[in-house]
Amino acid sequence: SLERELATLSASGLSVSVNATDGVPATAERIDLRLSVIGPDRPGIVKEVSRALAERKINVVEMDSHVAPAAMSAENLFNATISASVPAETNLDELSDSLDDIANQMTLDIEIEGV
Numbered sequence: 001s002l003e004r005e006l007a008t009l010s011a012s013g014l015s016v017s018v019n020a021t022d023g024v025p026a027t028a029e030r031i032d033l034r035l036s037v038i039g040p041d042r043p044g045i046v047k048e049v050s051r052a053l054a055e056r057k058i059n060v061v062e063m064d065s066h067v068a069p070a071a072m073s074a075e076n077l078f079n080a081t082i083s084a085s086v087p088a089e090t091n092l093d094e095l096s097d098s099l100d101d102i103a104n105q106m107t108l109d110i111e112i113e114g115v
Contacts, residue, residue, distance in 0.1 A: 031085075040107055041078040049080075052095070095112070
């Protein structure tokens with residue numbers, strides 16, 4: 001079962017969390033957005049961006065991330081692309097403001113674009 005597999009992951013040192021949803025019907029009107037996140041790698045980037053999305057019931061459909069050396073410095077650069085399904089009633093200005101706050105606190109560039 002899924003619970004057994006998650007316990008195996010936890011035993012190997014990975015932390016995985018699963019939360020029950022409020023049962024939003026699949027037919028609820030949603031819009032698709034793509035986010036790009038780029039900046040110096042540090043702990044907590046995925047956590048903070050995910051929190052901002054989850055607070056607005058935004059579903060992460062797909063996320064691709066990697067870390068690579070920055071071109072002109074010795075620090076590592078975090079890069080992520082997130083495809084998200086957003087409830088139509090979501091205030092996109094509020095989402096943008098929240099992501100801007102995260103970007104400012106963590107020295108990131110976060111861009112939102114419609115798909």
